[in-house]
Amino acid sequence: MAEPTSKSVISSSEVAFPRGGATALTPLEVKEISNEATKDVLFEASKTAKRSGSSKSEQPAKKSRRAPKKKVAQEEGQETNNVQIENFNFKNLIPGTFVLGQITNIGKLDITLAIGDNLVGYIPITSVSEELTTQIEKYEQESEESEEDEEQELAYDDQDKDTEIRTGTLKTKETAEFPDLKSLFSVGEWLRAKVVTPSDNKKRRIQLTVEPETVNEPLEDEDLTSGNVLQCSIKSVEDHGIILNTGKEGLSGFISNKEIKNAEGLEVENLRPGKVILASIITKASTRSITLRPVQTSSKKAAITSISSVDAILPGILVDALVADVTKNGLIVKVFGLVDATINLAQLQEFDLKALQHKYTIGNTIKARIMAVLLKAGSKKLILSHLPHIISYSSNANSNDALEAFPVGHILENTEIVGSDPNYLFVKFGSSLLGQVHNSKIDKEKTLELDYNIGSKHKARVVGYNNVDNLLVLSLDPKVVESQYLHASDIPNGTALKSCEILKVLPDAGGIILKVLDEFEGFVPGSHMSDIKLVYPERKFKVGAKVKGRLLSKNGNKLVVTLKKSLVNVEDDEILASFDKATIGFKTPATVEKFVHNGAIVSFFGNLKAYLPKNEISETFVNNASDYLKLGQSVNVRIMDIKEQEKRLLVTLRQSTELSSTQKSTINDLQPGKSIVTASVVDKTKDSIIVELEETNLRGVIFTGHLSDGNYEQNRALAKRLPISDKLEVLVLEKDLKARTVIVSAKKSLIDAAKQDSIPAYFKDIKVDDKMLRGFVKSVTNKGLFVSFAGKLTGLVLAKYATDNANEDLLKKFYKYQSLACRVISVDEDNKRFLLSLKDTNGSNSLDTEAVVNPVDSSKKIIGEYTPGVITKAIIKSVKGTQLNVQLADNLQGRVDISQCFNSWNEIKDKKQPLSQFHKGEVIDAKIIGFHDAKNHKFLPITHRKSNKNIILELSLLESEIKSSKDYQQLSLSNIAPSSQYIAYVNNIAKGYVWASLSPNIRGRISFMELTDNVSIFDDLENNLPIGSAIQATVKEVDNEHHTVLLSARTNVVSSFTDVKVGQKYPARILKVKDTYVLVELGDNVVASAFITDALDNYSDKLENVFHANEFATATVLEIDSDSKKIAVSLRSDKPVDKVINTFEDLNRGDVVKGFVKNIANNGVYVSLGRSVHALVRVADLSDSYLKDWKKYFKPHQQILGKVSACKEEGRVLLTLKESEVSGELNVLKRFEDLEVGQIFEGSVKRATDFGVFIKLDGTLNITGLCHHSQIADNDVQNVTALFGEGDRVKVKLLAIDQEKKQLSLGMKASYFTTETDVENDDEDIEMNEASEADSEDSEDEEDEEQEDEDDVENNDDDDEVMEDAFTNAASDDDSESEEEEASEKKTSGLSGLSTNGFDWTASILDQAEDDESSSDEEDFTQDKKKKKRSQAVVDKTADLNTRAPQSVSDFERLLVGNPSSSILWMNYMSFQLQLSEIDKAREIGERALKTINYREEQEKMNIWIALLNLENSFGSDESLDETFKRSTQYMDSLTMHQKLVSIYCMSEKFEKAEELYKVMSKKFGKSVSVWVQYGSFLLDRQLQDETHEVLARALQILPKRDHIEVVRKFAQLEFSKGDAEQARSLFEGLVADAPKRIDLWNVYVDQEIKQDNKSKVEDIFERVLSKKLSRKQAKFFFNKWLAYEEEKGDEQMAARVKSRAAEYVQSQNKEA
Secondary structure, three states, X not given: OOOOOOOOOOOHHHOOOOOOOOOOOOHHHHHHHHHHHHHHHHOOOOOOOOOOOOOOOOOOHHHHHOOOHHHHHOOOOOOOOOOOOOOOOOOOOOOOOEEEEEEEEEOOOEEEEEEEOOEEEEEEHHHOOHHHHHHHHHHHHHHHHHHHHHHHHHHHHHOOOOHHHXXXXXXXXXXXXXXXXXXXXXXXXXXXXXXXXXXXXXXXXXXXXXXXXXXXXXXXXXXXXXXXXXXXXXXXXXXXXXXXXXXOOOOEEEEEHHHHHHOOOOOHHHOOOOOEEEEEEOOOOOOOEEXXXXXXXXXXXXXXXXXXXXXXXXXXXXXXXXXXXXXXXXXXXXXXXXXXXEEEHHHHOOOOHHHHHHHOOOOOEEEEEEEEEEEEOOEEEEEEEOOHHHHOOOOOOHHHHHHHHOOOOOEEEEEEEEEEOOOEEEEEEOOOEEEEEEHHHOOOOXXXXXXXXXXXXXXXXXXXXXXXXXXXXXXXXXXXXXXXXXXXXXXXXXXXXXXXXXXXXXXXXOEEEEEEOOOEEEEEOHHHOXXXXXOOHHHHOOOOOEEEEEEEEEEOOEEEEEOOHHHHOXXXXXXXXXXXXXOOOOEEEEEEEEEEOOEEEEEOHHHOEEEEEHHHOOOOOOOOHHHOOOOOOEEEEEEEEEEOOOOEEEEEOOOOOOOOHHHHHHHHHOOOOOOEEEEEEEEEOOOEEEEEEOOOOOEEEEEHHHOOOOOHHHHHHXXXXXXXXXXXXXXXXXXXXXXXXXXXXXXXXHHHHHHOOOOOOOHHHOOOOOOOEEEEEEEEOOOEEEEEOOOOOEEEEEHHHHOOOOOOOHHHHOOOOOEEEEEEEEXXXXXXXXXXXXXXXXXXXXXXXXXXXXXXXXXXXXXXXXXXXXXXXXXXXXXXXXXXXXXXXXXXXXXXXXHHOOOOHHHOOOOOOHHHHOOOOXXXXXXXXXXXXXXXXXXXXXXXXOOHHHOEEEEEOOHHHHHOOOOOOOOOHHHOOOOOEEEEEEEEEEOOEEEEEOOOOOEEEEEHHHOOOOHHHHHHHHHHOOOOOEEEEEEEEEEOOOOEEEEEOOOOOOOOHHHOOOOOEEEEEEEEEOOOEEEEEEEOOEEEEEEHHHHOOOOOOOHHHHOOOOOEEEEEEEEEEOOOOEEEEEOOOOOOOOOOOOOHHHOOOOOEEEXXXXXXXXXXXXXXXXXXXXXXXXXXXXXXXXXXXXXXHOOOOOEEEEEXXXXXXXXXXXXXXXXXXXXXXXXOOEOHHHOOOOOEEEEEEEEEOOOEEEEEEOOEOOOEEEXXXXXXXOOOOOOHHHHOOOOOEEEEEEEEEEOOOOEEEEEOOOHHHHHHHHHHHHHHHHHHHHHHHHHHHHHHHHHHHHHHHHHHHHOOOOHHHHHHHHHHHHHOOOOHHHHHHHHHHHHOOOOOHHHHHHOOOOOOHHHHHHHHHHHHHHHHHHHOOHHHHHHOOOOOOOHHHOOOOOOOHHHHHHHHHHOOOOHHHHHHHXXXXXXXXXXXXHHHHHHHHHHHOOOOOHHHHHHHHHHHHHHHHHHOOHHHHHHHHHHHHHHOOHHHHHXXXXXXXXXXXXXXXXXXXXXXXXXXXXXXXXXXXXXXXXXXXXXXXXXXXXXXXXXXHHOOHHHHHHHHHHHHHHHHHHOOHHHHHHHHHHHHHHOOOOHHHHHHHHHHHHHHOOHHHHHHHHHHHHOOOOOHHHHHHHHHHHHHHHHHHOOHHHHHHHHHHHHHHHHHHHHXX
């Protein structure tokens, strides 16, 4: 490489670095490196052509570097004295650099300053001037004070201070405003700035400051001479001028108004404090003030000739520059005779070297303005400008002209290259316009030196404007030139975008990031990804895929794109993107943006919005826009009106705003009530059907109630089934010219009447006669009915002419759009009114004359003879719980309500089944009292009949009615008096009430509290009080509002405290459930409490699980405290699991009892055994293990199990919780009297003799017995002393007791123990084999169910099989999902934490043995097949532990010899060592166990590994735990061990480690659904919902598709039980949308919602699932489930509706069949 002082022989123009990429190397060094690289690539192929035309003979690099200086200096265009022509770039604009710039843009918080070479810097608002900063601080201070004032004002209001005085004070306070930069500065102004360190180093931007004290800092007092330039800020504006801050201490500036007026672009009235002005000095400072003028006004441009130091050279000053050299890249000059400066080509705008040499002769002086002072290698380098507009400080007006003539994006066909420098090409076009092209903006496939020679012409495109240099910025890159759009902002709104590449799909349906037109980035909002809501957009949109879109709007350079097909697949001429293109009648797609009052706001492309009134949404009446439209929905609208001034658009969704001539002719020809036409269904809304009349396309509306003569449910079902384009015969009822539609009806009764010309349409058609007119109910009031015909002709039917019963509620009998037949009875000609009657001329509703078939009463011939009041005969067809179904003829049915069967209470033989005394086929005499509405199950005294087949007569068997000649007088609420008695018949039982019938039309309710004095009835209420049961009841109150009667059947009603008796049982309503007691209500304002021991039958249950508010229970009074008015009751049943303890006398020493922790004291735990019995558990009796911090193991109200160790007196009851004593014998020393023959003891050898061994028995008061040598073993022992030594431990059986001599005879024969053990084992074998058979059957059933579920996943079409599972699951009390959860729990049983496999470090050895043995047995039985289970024999390997736990190392070693593969023994051995604080020994024992246990015993080995993990977690370090865990995963199943460890972490509350391990598991075992579900459950337990959502998203990315439904369902269930119900619903909605045939998902979904108790959502799900295509069995299942739900909720109306829906379904199925 050349020396630093050498110069390149090659022209420096060959160094093509982009702006900002300058290097510290000399041009020669750079070129040599470039040449070497070229040789390596081209294998030294050929010489490189030079764009400048200069050449040199090729020579070695070293020789070139040794070339004489004289020869190098002779090359053209080369700099002298090693001075490089400087340009502006990021590298040399380091902090501390001073520059001169021009304002190009003014923002709210910063100013953009153009510097040169197309670079810009940014001046923050806080770096403008001291005055401006002060204004900002004042504004912030006043904002804070105003907030404090508001708070203080509120405080004053609270203290009732005088508000008016305070308000007056606030009004006089001046408020500061935030400075507006646009009012201070204007584009084109020149400012001096200093580069500072940017506040955000991540952004590559030049940050500047223009504060006078900073930019004027280098100037000394002697530099303040006439002509020098100062930058000042305005301190104040005075009458005669402005006072300036010069930034120099003690020196202010002044500019007169005269000078300001002479300045270009400055006006006195626009000047504000804080503005910064670049000014020149008029006179030298002699006082504390200096006179200035704006630089724009200086007519005579005098150069600065002297400076105090080099540091005083600042940008903006005019200098005399001495030309030192002329190069092809610019001029090298000297300033002040000592400072090097350069003027580049852009600042000369003369590009030919010869022209430069001719114009600028070396040694001449030229005037130039300093543009920048650079800091390079410790010295200052100046960049000067010789451009006239910079020298004169004129605001560059050429920029607007240039951009108007050649706007950004304009393509120039022929631009001629006129010059170049190391960074830019300079081009000429037109007559005299110049432009610059950066070297990086050329064709990448062309060579700079060869293809872009001076004089060559190229196609270019305008990309910007260089304000400082007065040059257009161009690009020669073909991609830019040929690009359709230069910037993202150039793309017109609504443009169709093809082949957009998906870069990223944001989670939670947050949107999509696209690559648009291969160069711009676009964003698709979540609402515009599809026309339908996507729950899992990542499934549809894959990264890298290509999609079609359309530009929705632009936010600066950010593009917002829509992928909705309804917006994308439209013609370009249908797009509306600007207000100017809107025309009335224009049809265009729009998106519903939001709902407002009386309509909605819709948006078009380009954020253009319009108003859609609600009456323009549909041809029918629209009450609420949100009922017809959805947010984000795409609709096709037509512009109705344009308001130019307000820039508002009015749109419509209706078909047309005006009728065509054909339609006008048609609508005129149509006659209401006469014209019958054919119409096609085109649309369906919530309450109506939109039709089009054939041939004319005239729109019509059929309200749902007009589809047929049927009732509401039938019409609704018909509307739902009605297919689009179906043809209907309809009658025109009225014409709506305003709405441009006709109202039509499809009622057959009206159409038939119209064919007979019997439907009136005008008032003139109304005449009083007996003719029955067909019409329909327009509205119903309490006073009467409004009946309509055609042409809006409406008449009134008064209540007395509508029904025979004056008290009947018309609103319940009649409904809107009901078909009626009526006659005119009165006409009011003056007011154009008329009255109607539903009765015929005989005063009753018109009856058909149809003949009866085979009447029971042979005297009756026609149905008309069966009228209310007639006595006839009937035959009983069936006996129901609450009615007799009878038949009067083959075509006439009737019923007898149970309340019309018995004359008195004594006539009822069977009070539970009163109607059992009637029999099928029996002929009875009955009186017709009215009619029965079978649809609504209501009694109707008189009703018209639409069809004889639907008539059901209401009959009575009462003697009083049969003998009476009067019409039946139905019972009414007004006739019922309080305290009167009635016979009530049970109708149904729900929610704590018995509903009973008093008459066919009156029902009453009896609260459980008022039901009976015999509380035993509540033990089995359904069987003790079946439907139809008779009750003698007394009226308490008449509820007119709900049309019911409140009844009571009790004689001894609890109304006060004194009515309660001890020992009596009362029905009670539960008020509250607390931790330790239950509050119940025995009567009005009579409250009692049941202590937890008096409430629970099983103390293992929890009160909140057994009892719930507003439920009922039987309460037995235990105690009454008259002084405190307190009552203690018991809610226990007759067969409790745990006995009640009332006094200490109920306890015996050794009893195992349950209790609840009352409180925790220093001396132990106090336990409540009963309401007034408490016991103490001393600290020493809490556990077999040593508990360091024992208090944390017990909590108030905790249920515990203990054994009574002392109970001799009240207040002195002691318990022990030691598991060895609770499950074994009490550790109390026995006396000689307590011993019994057959007992087994362990003991130690006290003395060995020839005739036997003396043994001291453990657990006794120093009692010793003799074991004769004949009883030592089954074979005779010869040498006893050789076998036994003093202290040896033995096990003996007590053979005989000599009470007189106090002597014991003992035996040690093995047969004494093995026989007993074998018998026990045999018994256990039988029990366990039975259990295994049962378990195997259960497990096989579960496997079958699981297999069916798996088959269903694979074949979604097999719905029937799915529903069979669903029916099976639904038939049980448990929910289907709970069973699945249990199954899941069985599979993931590793989540049992520290107590995994029944082992707990704090538990006793004995308890450990029993628990673990049972759990291992259960595991074997559930995992193996049935035959294998039966053949297995369960061997009790812990028989020796049943009497006493091992107490020494030798005990454990002896036991392990006989059972080396028992993990229980090994773990208890480890626990034994841990209790002795021998952690290392416990660890060694665990390692021994792993080596000793047979390799086939995998479960036993796993138990040891878990024990070791527990040990290391509790007593070891993180390193030891990690090492043990890694080893365990090598030997055991890795997933299982991960699950065990994570549960250990959770149980020990090491949640951070647990989460880390879950992350590892999700990566390592990501294909396992259980891992993700456990992870989600763990996060939800810690209330980390957001993290749970992220885990689900990751699971869906990793798991195979076949597992997606399962994992989402599990997460949804977790969300319902532990998290956010709305999130759960969102997940389920996605599932049922993706897998609509998976009916089991609907079942789980509805079960979860039922648990949430959200009635509306449950009903909505039932509605939706029943709209699916279901098999009969599936539909029956869901209908039954829905009906049961509604009946449980007590919603009779909805229950009736469900039954109606079910009937409709059956009918539709039969039709299809």
